[in-house]
Amino acid sequence: MCGTEKARVVKSSSSSAGLDHSETRENGTTLSSHSVINLDHGDPTMFEAYWQRMGDKCTVVIPGSQSLSYFSNMKNLCWFLEPELEESIKRVHHVVGNAVTKDHHVVVGTGSTQLFQAALYALSPSDALEPISVVCAIPYYSSYAAVTDFLRSGLYKWGGDAHAFDKDGAYIELITSPNNPDGNTRDAIVKRGGGKLVHDLAYYWPQFTPITKPADHDIMLFTVSKSTGHAGSRIGWALVKDKDVAKKMTKFIELNTIGVSKESQLRAAKVLGVIADSCQSCDTPDSDNVFEYGKLIMSERWNKLRDVVGQSDMFSLPEYAKEYCNFMGKFTESYPAFAWMKCNRNIEDCAELLRGQKIITRSGERFGADSKHVRVSMVSKDEEFNLFIERLLAIQETSNEYHI
Numbered sequence: 085m086c087g088t089e090k091a092r093v094v095k096s097s098s099s100s101a102g103l104d105h106s107e108t109r110e111n112g113t114t115l116s117s118h119s120v121i122n123l124d125h126g127d128p129t130m131f132e133a134y135w136q137r138m139g140d141k142c143t144v145v146i147p148g149s150q151s152l153s154y155f156s157n158m159k160n161l162c163w164f165l166e167p168e169l170e171e172s173i174k175r176v177h178h179v180v181g182n183a184v185t186k187d188h189h190v191v192v193g194t195g196s197t198q199l200f201q202a203a204l205y206a207l208s209p210s211d212a213l214e215p216i217s218v219v220c221a222i223p224y225y226s227s228y229a230a231v232t233d234f235l236r237s238g239l240y241k242w243g244g245d246a247h248a249f250d251k252d253g254a255y256i257e258l259i260t261s262p263n264n265p266d267g268n269t270r271d272a273i274v275k276r277g278g279g280k281l282v283h284d285l286a287y288y289w290p291q292f293t294p295i296t297k298p299a300d301h302d303i304m305l306f307t308v309s310k311s312t313g314h315a316g317s318r319i320g321w322a323l324v325k326d327k328d329v330a331k332k333m334t335k336f337i338e339l340n341t342i343g344v345s346k347e348s349q350l351r352a353a354k355v356l357g358v359i360a361d362s363c364q365s366c367d368t369p370d371s372d373n374v375f376e377y378g379k380l381i382m383s384e385r386w387n388k389l390r391d392v393v394g395q396s397d398m399f400s401l402p403e404y405a406k407e408y409c410n411f412m413g414k415f416t417e418s419y420p421a422f423a424w425m426k427c428n429r430n431i432e433d434c435a436e437l438l439r440g441q442k443i444i445t446r447s448g449e450r451f452g453a454d455s456k457h458v459r460v461s462m463v464s465k466d467e468e469f470n471l472f473i474e475r476l477l478a479i480q481e482t483s484n485e486y487h488i
């Protein structure tokens with residue numbers, strides 16, 4: 085594979101990173117110095133510029149007569165999974181080398197959010213007197229707690245920080261690697277008998293982290309939201325080893341939404357197929373490979389952010405070790421989709437400080453951590469990111485005015 089054989093260098097494209105704010109303003113930006121910039125969600129609009137450049141490569145035309153049936157393939161355990169999507173998923177994992185698909189069943193979901201709930205249902209004992217505890221080490225992805233307890237299920241309930249979990253018996257542990265919000269690579273924490281593990285690998289793609297080995301776990305969750313930026317298509321997939329667990333997850337989705345939109349599946353199949361082709365073809369310019377492109381933008385953004393943060397001791401950021409990325413064929417750094425930023429000195433509420441400068445972030449408290457931390461999306465559009473950097477610089481330059 086070309087990707088692993090040569091160290092690829094991508095030149096910065098003018099339509100992407102590297103634009104300063106004044107340039108974007110000339111290009112018709114809608115943001116001004118009064119605008120609120122919302123970096124609370126991990127909305128992957130950063131990828132729009134790339135897909136605009138790809139033009140019609142991923143255009144999918146669906147005639148009115150196509151895809152009327154509920155069913156996709158009755159011979160498949162996951163009967164609503166479109167065969168083209170299954171093939172593209174397997175191909176893309178094979179060329180990227182980030183997950184083992186052999187001996188795993190593919191279950192498609194309406195985003196990995198639905199698959200997360202399907203996994204909780206499938207892993208919960210049906211005859212237990214008490215709901216099974218669902219745990220994750222702090223800081224954890226804020227939706228886990230909210231989704232787990234939303235319907236007050238009798239099957240499972242949120243058990244909080246995996247480090248503090250001290251109950252005997254069965255439990256479900258969520259392992260997000262790289263982690264949202266802090267970008268760290270993770271392993272299971274509790275490591276006791278009766279533990280059932282769900283690996284959420286939404287960010288285990290080369291633009292965010294070095295691909296060190298193909299992941300091979302019992303349940304692995306992936307999504308196009310973070311891999312290709314197509315969050316709006318709402319397509320996620322689970323790779324599931326155990327047939328009965330895969331069947332139960334499929335049952336959950338059957339009862340929840342009677343399958344998953346075929347239009348979305350066909351679009352995701354096309355996008356993932358084009359990506360797999362571009363990774364396999366030696367003729368593809370590096371800037372046309374979504375992972376190379378994504379990594380370039382992420383590295384430029386992280387470098388800018390580290391430059392600004394390094395100008396004072398007001399904020400700090402995590403450091404990540406370089407590791408050998410089998411996909412890139414060289415040692416690379418992690419450039420997480422979120423910055424897990426800490427306010428130092430005597431600032432107790434970092435989100436509030438930033439809100440005062442019209443920057444909306446998510447407080448560390450939402451992740452089971454403290455309010456000195458915030459999570460900042462690094463995958464917004466250029467103009468939002470550049471305005472964020474400008475404002476962060478201004479905060480530091482005028483920090484005396486804030487009496488901090």
Ligand SMILES: Cc1ncc(COP(=O)(O)O)c(C=O)c1O
Nearest residue numbers: 126195196197264286307309320
């Ligand atoms: C760790 C993690 N898992 C899952 C999701 C949700 O993915 P989807 O859009 O496929 O529902 C997110 C979204 O931010 C995430 O950060």
